[in-house]
Structures are given as structure tokens and as C-alpha cells.
Amino acid sequence: MSNCNRADAVNLIAVRHGYPPMPGVKVSMDDFGEDVFTTGVMRQYLNDDVISALEKTINFGRPLDPALAGDIAEAMKCWALAKGATHFTHWFQPLNGGTAEKHDAFLEVSGDGKALMEFSGKNLIGGETDASSFPSGGLRCTFEARGYTAWDPTSPAFIKRHSNGATLCIPTAFCSFTGEALDKKTPLLRSIQALNHATTRLMKCFKLPEARVMVTLGAEQEYFLIDKLFYLQRPDLMQTGRTLFGAPPPKHQQMEDHYFGSIKPRVLAFMTEVERELWKLGIPAKTRHNEAAPAQFEIAPRFEELNLAVDHNMIIMEVLRVVADRHNLVCLMHEKPFFGVNGSGKHCNWSVDYGDLSLLKPGSDPHRNAIFLTTLCAVIRAVDLHSDLLRAVTASAGNDHRLGANEAPPAIISIFLGDQLTEVIEQIEAGSVTGSKCRPGALKIGADMLPPLPRDATDRNRTSPFAFTGNKFEFRAPGSEQSCSAVNMMLNTIVAESFDFISEQLEKLPADADFNSGLQKILQQIIRKHKRIIFNGDNYSKEWIVEADKRGLPNLRSTLEAIEPLKNEKNQLFIMKYGVLSQSELNSRYEIMLEEYLRKLRIEAGIALEIANSMISPVAVDEFKRLCSTLNDAQNCRRSHGIAALECAADRMGLSLDELSCAADELKRAICGEPAEILSALERVRRAVDSLEYQVDDARWPLPKYREMLFIY
Numbered sequence: 001m002s003n004c005n006r007a008d009a010v011n012l013i014a015v016r017h018g019y020p021p022m023p024g025v026k027v028s029m030d031d032f033g034e035d036v037f038t039t040g041v042m043r044q045y046l047n048d049d050v051i052s053a054l055e056k057t058i059n060f061g062r063p064l065d066p067a068l069a070g071d072i073a074e075a076m077k078c079w080a081l082a083k084g085a086t087h088f089t090h091w092f093q094p095l096n097g098g099t100a101e102k103h104d105a106f107l108e109v110s111g112d113g114k115a116l117m118e119f120s121g122k123n124l125i126g127g128e129t130d131a132s133s134f135p136s137g138g139l140r141c142t143f144e145a146r147g148y149t150a151w152d153p154t155s156p157a158f159i160k161r162h163s164n165g166a167t168l169c170i171p172t173a174f175c176s177f178t179g180e181a182l183d184k185k186t187p188l189l190r191s192i193q194a195l196n197h198a199t200t201r202l203m204k205c206f207k208l209p210e211a212r213v214m215v216t217l218g219a220e221q222e223y224f225l226i227d228k229l230f231y232l233q234r235p236d237l238m239q240t241g242r243t244l245f246g247a248p249p250p251k252h253q254q255m256e257d258h259y260f261g262s263i264k265p266r267v268l269a270f271m272t273e274v275e276r277e278l279w280k281l282g283i284p285a286k287t288r289h290n291e292a293a294p295a296q297f298e299i300a301p302r303f304e305e306l307n308l309a310v311d312h313n314m315i316i317m318e319v320l321r322v323v324a325d326r327h328n329l330v331c332l333m334h335e336k337p338f339f340g341v342n343g344s345g346k347h348c349n350w351s352v353d354y355g356d357l358s359l360l361k362p363g364s365d366p367h368r369n370a371i372f373l374t375t376l377c378a379v380i381r382a383v384d385l386h387s388d389l390l391r392a393v394t395a396s397a398g399n400d401h402r403l404g405a406n407e408a409p410p411a412i413i414s415i416f417l418g419d420q421l422t423e424v425i426e427q428i429e430a431g432s433v434t435g436s437k438c439r440p441g442a443l444k445i446g447a448d449m450l451p452p453l454p455r456d457a458t459d460r461n462r463t464s465p466f467a468f469t470g471n472k473f474e475f476r477a478p479g480s481e482q483s484c485s486a487v488n489m490m491l492n493t494i495v496a497e498s499f500d501f502i503s504e505q506l507e508k509l510p511a512d513a514d515f516n517s518g519l520q521k522i523l524q525q526i527i528r529k530h531k532r533i534i535f536n537g538d539n540y541s542k543e544w545i546v547e548a549d550k551r552g553l554p555n556l557r558s559t560l561e562a563i564e565p566l567k568n569e570k571n572q573l574f575i576m577k578y579g580v581l582s583q584s585e586l587n588s589r590y591e592i593m594l595e596e597y598l599r600k601l602r603i604e605a606g607i608a609l610e611i612a613n614s615m616i617s618p619v620a621v622d623e624f625k626r627l628c629s630t631l632n633d634a635q636n637c638r639r640s641h642g643i644a645a646l647e648c649a650a651d652r653m654g655l656s657l658d659e660l661s662c663a664a665d666e667l668k669r670a671i672c673g674e675p676a677e678i679l680s681a682l683e684r685v686r687r688a689v690d691s692l693e694y695q696v697d698d699a700r701w702p703l704p705k706y707r708e709m710l711f712i713y
Contacts, residue, residue, distance in 0.1 A: 005232055006704050009229035013712055035083065035159035037076055057153050059212055061193065064153055069121030077106060077119035078155055080168035083159050084155030086674035088119060088168040090127040090149035093184045094134040095592050097483055099314050100174075125151050137588025137596070139180050147182060149174050152189070155311045158281050165244035171311055180585055180646075184485035185307070187580050191492035194308060194578040195352070198499035202378075203354050205506040206371055211355030215269065217309035217488060218472075220300040221289055221316055222344035222480050224332040225267060227713050230704040231330040239607040240600070241334035241481070242398070244615075244682065247690040248340035249707035252294060257294045266713065267297065270327045274299070277319045282579055283312045292407070294710040295340040303349065303472075306492075310484045313346075329713065335479035336401035338706060339686075344480035348487055351472040352495075361471040370519060373428070377526045378498035379473060380415060380425075383466055384533035386494040386555050386574075387413035388565035390466075391477070393486040395562035396591060397600040399479035404557065409465030409476045411557045412548045414535040416464035422536060428520065429527040463539035486589075493580050502526075559597045560675060566590040601678045605671045609684055612664050615702045616689050620660065623696045624653045653695055660688040 004012070016071040039058075042051055050071050056062040080088065089101040108118040127149040134147075154172035169351065174183035181187055196213040203211070231237055236244040263271065271288045271551060278285040283303040299320070301312060317333060324331040336343035352359045352375070357368070359375040383390065390413050394403075461467055465477045478487045502522060509518040526550045532551040548555060556562040565571050567590055575581050581589070631646040667681035693701060 003548075004233070006233065006701065006708070007699065009227070009233065009704065010708060010712060012229060015225050029279075031276060032279045032284075035280045036163070036282035037079055037157040038282065041077060041079060042072075045078060046071060054153060054242075059197065061154075062369070066121070066125065069125050071121075073119050073121045073124040076124065076168065076170075077117065079366050080119075080166075081106070081117060083166060084161075085159055085166040085168045086406055088123070088170065090129070090151075090172040091169040091173045092149050092174040093229070093483065093485065094174060094182060094312060095137070095184065095589070096135050097184075099318065099479070100129075100134070100439070101169065101564075102127075116337065127172070129174075134174075134182060135592045136176070136182055137591035137595075137609070138281055139176055139178075139182065139584060139588045142615070147174060147176055152185065152304075152307070152597070153288060154189075155308050156282070157307065158315075165489050172319050180582065180588075184483050184489075185310075187585070188307060188310060188485045188489045188492075190580045191489040191496070191578070194580060195492040195496040195499070198496035198503070199354060199359070200334050201503045202374070202499045202506075203371075206356065206374075206501055208357075211357075214353045215306040215488075215492060216303045216351045216353060216472075217484065218301065218303040218347075218349040218486050219309060219313045219316075220287075220298055220347040220349070221313065221320075221333075222296060222298045223320055224293070224296050224337050225270070225324060225329045225345065225713055226295060226330050226332065226709045228325070228328045228330050230263060230709045230712075233702075233704050234709075235611055236604075236607055237330075240604050241332060242401075242604075243706075243709075244604060244608045244610065245686055245689040245693070245703065246339060246501065246695045246706045248338075249705070249710070250687070251712060252341045252706065253292055256292075258294050258296070261290045263288070265291060265713070266327070266329075269321060270329060271299070273326070274319055274323045277323060278316060281315060281319075283315060285316070290364045291342070291344075293338070295713055296344065297341060300667065303351070306350075306488055310488065313484050331560050333481045335396070335398035335481060338710065341706075342407040343398075345402065345408055345476055346478045346480050346484065348475040348478055348480060348491075349469070349472045350475060350488060360468075360473070362628075367514075370516065373424070373523060374502060376417075376421070376425075376468075377428075377523045378502055379495055380533060381501070381526050381530045382491075382494035382498040383413065383415055384530035385498075386490070386571075387533065387574075388556065389489075389490050389494065389571055390475070391554070391556045392565045393490045394477040394479065394482070394558040395556075396479055396482060397559060397598075397604075398481055399477075400559055402479060402556070403477060409463065410539050410544075410555075411477075411535075411562070412545070412553055412555045413477070413547070414539065414553065415473075416461040416467040416536055417534055418461075418468065418536060421468060422531050422534065425527055425531070425534070428523050429531065431520075433523060461536065461539075464535070465539070472631070489580060493575060493578050496578060497574065558675075563590055563597075566593075567618075598675065601675055602671055605667055605678050605682060606667045608682055609664060609667050609671070611703075612660060612667075612685055612689060616692060617657075617660060617664075619696055619700055619702055620692050621658055622655070623700065624650065624657055627653055653692075656688060656691050656695060660685070660692065663688045 039051060039055060042054070050068050053065060053068055057064040087103040087105050089103045091101050092098060094100050106117040106119055129149060131149050149172035152171045152173055157168060157170045160167045160169050173189070175186060176182050192215055195215055199213045200210065217600065234243065236242065241271045275285045284304070285299055286302045287298070287300040291297055299316065304312065320331045333344060335345070357371070359371060363369050391411060404406045465475065467474045467476070475487060475491065476483065505522045506519065507513065532553065535544065545555065566586060572586050574581055575586060576583060626651045627646065629642065630692045631650055634643050634646060663681065663684040667685050670677040670681040692703070
């Protein structure tokens with residue numbers, strides 16, 4: 001396929017009748033969780049005492065007796081061997097945004113040369129790996145290589161299968177020799193613990209008995225699919241995950257005919273196989289559909305405990321890529337793979353439960369509603385005080401192209417509550433709550449054969465970065481390629497601080513004071529001080545940018561601006577107070593994000609320059625020669641017609657060639673310069689190349705075009 005050109009690729013894709021095989025993979029509920037070492041599976045291998053101790057660790061965060069590790073390891077090994085596994089790995093999430101694994105065989109050799117299959121408690125609890133080859137932001141030097149992985153018992157082990165076998169994957173944290181976190185899981189677990197303590201403290205003020213705190217997450221994952229033949233002919237996609245060139249076709253998403261449309265058979269076969277793989281891994285993939293842009297899709301699981309949901313999202317991204325490859329497709333998760341059409345996000349639906357009580361769900365009695373309103377006000381306060389930190393953890397080179405592009409939330413963080421809740425909030429501020437006039441009631445469709453539907457408490461606002469959607473908040477700013485860890489780590493931490501703030505105020509109330517009156521005054525003060533963060537209108541409008549500036553809300557549009565709050569002393573002290581990240585760990589995250597951003601820009605600049613000089617320019621020059629030759633022939637023949645058109649085409653092509661040459665020279669100079677210079681030069685080269693795409697003979701253009709990649713799959 002190395003000599004395959006655009007036309008060949010289109011023809012090959014067109015004649016793939018029935019690929020992939022239809023009927024496809026069957027999905028059964030009996031498959032669900034079959035490759036996961038669940039507590040149900042453990043009961044087949046372990047006694048009740050070990051199970052009870054492990055459940056206390058999983059459900060309540062109690063320390064696990066190391067003496068039990070040997071029994072658990074033996075059970076895990078027996079189960080994994082029965083599943084066909086030959087190796088095990090400590091599966092972790094380093095600071096490069098992906099996952100990592102080093103496989104070790106269960107194989108040991110006895111003194112008499114016999115093969116044994118061994119897996120000890122020591123193998124389970126911890127492992128050692130090279131920490132110098134992962135991003136550390138200065139926490140580790142190249143010569144300081146030792147790093148450790150530590151078993152996370154709250155996320156179950158699972159089997160990863162491949163064509164020739166299987167591997168037991170054990171979710172772990174990853175830290176340096178000095179104990180500093182080198183991964184995304186450790187700070188997330190610390191933030192969950194901080195929010196657990198703060199929630200328990202707040203619920204104690206409401207006289208509730210101690211119960212399990214559970215932070216939940218439902219992560220919607222958006223992605224694009226294109227045929228692998230097109231992908232292999234796009235060096236920019238292969239190197240950067242996005243198209244650096246490409247003139248938008250006359251039709252892309254303007255007709256709004258792709259969203260929720262009928263799913264093509266080839267894509268449906270892919271989705272079905274993805275679901276089967278995920279169900280076997282205990283991942284409750286629930287929703288699949290076409291997204292707004294052509295060739296864009298979404299998958300969403302049911303809500304799960306936060307730490308598990310984050311692990312599952314990392315697995316989902318890997319399964320999407322692997323299964324796509326089996327279907328001769330490529331799954332693109334860059335935030336903006338195609339210029340001029342919608343990019344991809346990862347919507348994080350976040351909530352907190354206390355026992356069987358959802359803290360973000362209004363109740364049927366005043367006490368539960370008081371808890372709901374307190375939680376709501378705590379989140380309002382948290383987001384207003386720390387919107388800069390929420391923006392910081394969504395910053396990336398890819399997300400810069402998406403945020404504020406009239407398809408995703410802007411870089412200005414605000415909260416959407418809807419009319420009903422906003423009215424209640426305004427009443428609390430005014431000091432007299434009489435209930436909402438915007439009661440949901442029933443929604444009448446207007447056709448006799450359709451039943452009335454219950455109306456939701458709020459409408460939807462897809463332009464809002466942080467929206468209340470019933471019993472949860474949906475944070476829409478994270479990019480599709482990003483891990484959910486940092487976003488939810490920060491959200492947990494800022495809400496924990498607001499919970500503690502309210503608890504402290506409630507604990508100061510005199511013993512004989514009326515609790516509800518005291519609570520209302522506290523919430524009233526919070527609303528008056530922090531209501532500026534609430535905005536229910538169109539976040540895409542120019543008027544909102546002006547209004548947000550008047551309100552004093554930060555508008556951190558670029559990654560370089562957005563990550564600066566991580567270095568702010570006040571912010572660092574706040575995060576350190578909750579033990580989520582140390583100062584050195586915070587500084588390391590800043591350095592990693594900065595370094596990653598600069599590296600990505602320079603990679604984009606390098607491959608753009610290569611494509612412009614070695615693929616586009618030669619074709620354009622040849623086209624210019626052909627035009628000039630045709631023009632000369634026409635002039636020599638003394639033809640009176642067509643010469644003006646040829647002269648115009650040659651002039652236009654010549655100007656475009658001059659512009660491409662100048663733009664390429666500018667980009668070459670800018671590569672080692674400031675980010676703004678690189679971005680400006682990249683944009684100039686893009687304009688020149690995209691202009692030439694409209695002028696060069698279609699049959700000679702070397703790169704697959706948008707109209708092909710987005711519509712032929």
C-alpha cells in the first residue's frame with residue numbers, strides 16, 4: 001500500500017463490500033465482567049474473612065492487612081491462569097496522559113529445572129520500574145531512575161487479551177524513590193479522600209449518621225473515525241493527530257444531518273465489537289451515537305465510582321483505538337482533528353453521594369432540600385473562587401483549538417443552573433424562599449396518541465462549560481484526548497474546601513441558635529459573593545465576553561495563560577493544605593504541561609514544513625509549469641479566446657506559490673521561537689496550502705481531502 005494514492009484509496013474503500021464481516025460480533029449480558037477480578041469472582045477463591053477485609057478497603061478506604069496480600073495474590077493468579085494469562089503487569093497512568101505496563105511472566109524455575117507458575121503477595125502489592133523515562137517535570141533526573149508501582153485495591157484487576165494470549169493487569173499508583181507522585185492516579189485518590197472527609201464533616205452538621213461517601217463520574221467520550229488508507233497518506237495526522245492542512249468542503253456539518261443519524265453498517269460493526277470488549281472488562285458502555293460533525297461519534301458509560309470510572313475511561317480510549325485498527329479504521333481523539341468542523345470533548349458528569357443520598361438531587365422534604373441547596377452553593381463558591389484552576393487542568397495545545405470555537409464551551413468558566421434553580425438562588429439571596437414559580441409540571445406534546453412527559457427542572461445549555469443537569473454537574477471543557485484524572489482531582493479539591501468552609505460556619509453557630517436560620521444566612525452570603533459565576537445565557541455570544549470581563553471572570557484563552565495559576569502561591573498553598581499535591585509535585589505538573597505544549601507546537605511546525613516543501617510545493621510547481629506551457633501554446637497559436645483565463649489562473653497560482661514559499665521560510669525561522677510566532681507561521685502556511693488545494697488539479701493533489709476523509713468510511 002506504500003504506492004497507494006488518493007484515487008486508489010477511494011476505490012479500494014469503495015469495493016470493500018461487506019467489510020468488516022456482517023454479521024459482526026454478538027454482545028451478550030453473560031459477557032459482562034467476565035475478564036474482571038470482581039468480589040464475586042474472589043468468593044470462589046478466598047474465604048469470607050479476606051473478602052470482608054478487602055471490601056472494607058474498597059468501600060471505605062480502610063488499610064488492607066499486608067498479611068492478606070499473599071492469599072489475594074494466589075487467588076488472582078489461579079483465576080488469571082484459568083483465563084489463559086501467562087503474564088502480569090502493574091498497569092499505571094504516568095504523566096504523559098496515557099497508560100503504561102511492563103509485562104512479567106508468572107514463570108519461575110525450580111532447582112530441578114521444572115517450570116513453576118508463581119505470583120506472590122509482594123508481586124501484587126508493589127513493583128519497581130524505570131522512572132526516568134517518563135515525564136517528571138524535574139522530580140526525577142535521568143540518572144535517578146528508580147520508581148515504584150503500588151497496588152490500588154479499589155480498582156479491580158482485569159485481563160487484557162491479544163491475538164496470542166492474555167495478560168493480568170493490576171491497576172496501580174506510580175511514585176518516585178522519594179515518594180513523590182509520578183502519575184495521575186495518586187493525586188486523584190488523595191482528592192477523593194479529602195472530599196470524603198469534608199463531606200462527612202458537613203453531613204455531621206446536618207445530624208446525619210456516618211455513611212459511605214462516593215464521588216461518581218460518567219465520562220462521555222467523543223472521537224472521529226477515518227479509513228486507515230486515508231490516515232496513512234496524511235503525515236500530519238500520523239505525527240500530530242490533527243490535519244494541519246485541508247480546505248473545508250462546501251458541505252460538512254451545516255445540514256445538521258449527522259447528529260443522532262442512522263449509524264453506518266461498518267461503524268455499527270465497530271461499535272458492537274467495542275461494546276463487547278468493554279462489557280467483558282466490566283465497563284458499562286451504555287450509549288453510542290453519531291455526533292455533530294461528519295465521521296464523529298460518541299460513547300458513554302453509566303455512572304461509576306470516580307476512581308474506577310477514570311480507569312475505565314483510559315481503557316475505553318485504548319479499546320477504541322485497537323478495535324478501530326482491526327476494522328481498518330483509525331480512531332482520532334485529538335480535540336480538533338479537522339479545521340472548520342466540530343472538535344471532540346470529554347464531558348465529565350460529576351456528583352457526590354452520601355450513603356443512599358445524592359447530594360445534588362432535590363428531595364421530597366425540607367431537610368433533604370437544605371442539604372441539596374447547601375451542596376449547590378458550595379459548588380458555586382468553589383467554581384467561582386477557583387475557576388482559574390479548573391481552566392488550568394483542561395489546558396492543552398489541542399484544546400486551545402476547540403474551546404471557544406462555537407462548538408464547545410468558551411475558555412471563560414461559568415455555571416449554568418437553569419431558570420428554576422436560579423430563581424430559588426435569588427430567593428435565598430433576598431432572604432425569603434417561597435419556592436419556584438418555574439415548576440416543571442408536565443410537558444404536553446400536542447398529539448393525542450403521545451402521553452404527557454415529565455418536564456425536567458432545567459433546560460439544557462450546551463454552550464455552558466459547567467452545567468447543572470438534574471442530579472449532577474457536567475463539566476464540558478475537558479478535551480477528548482485528556483485523562484479525566486486531573487479535572488476531577490481539582491474539582492474534588494475545590495469542593496472539599498467549600499464544604500469545609502460551610503462546616504466551619506455551621507460549627508460556630510450557638511447551641512441554642514436556629515439551625516435553618518443560621519444555614520440560610522451562610523448560603524445567602526455565599527450567593528451574594530459568588531453569584532457572578534452563574535450565567536444561563538449564550539456562552540458563544542460576544543456580549544458574554546464583555547459581561548464576563550465586567551464580572552471579573554478570567555478568560556484564559558491559551559495554554560500558556562491557562563497554566564499560570566498552577567504557579568500562583570495562594571493556589572499552591574490551598575492544594576497543599578488538602579494534601580493532594582506537594583509544591584514540588586505542583587511545579588512538576590506545570591513544567592510537564594508547558595514542555596508538552598511547546599513540543600507539540602514544534603512537532604506540528606516541523607511536519608507542516610516537511611509536507612509543504614516535499615509534497616505540496618512540487619505538485620504546485622508542476623501545475624504552474626503546466627499552466628504556463630498551455631498559456632504559451634495558446635499565445636503561439638494566436639488564439640483569441642481562453643488566454644485571459646489561463647493568464648488569470650497562472651497569476652493566481654504564481655501568487656499562491658510565492659505566498660507558500662514566504663510562509664514556509666517564516667515557519668522555518670519560527671520553529672525555535674516563541675509559541676505565538678509558531679502559531680502565526682503555521683496559520684500562514686495553512687492558508688497558502690489550502691488555497692492551492694482549490695487550484696491544483698484534483699487528480700494530482702497528494703493529500704486525502706476533507707470531503708473524502710469525513711464522508712468515505
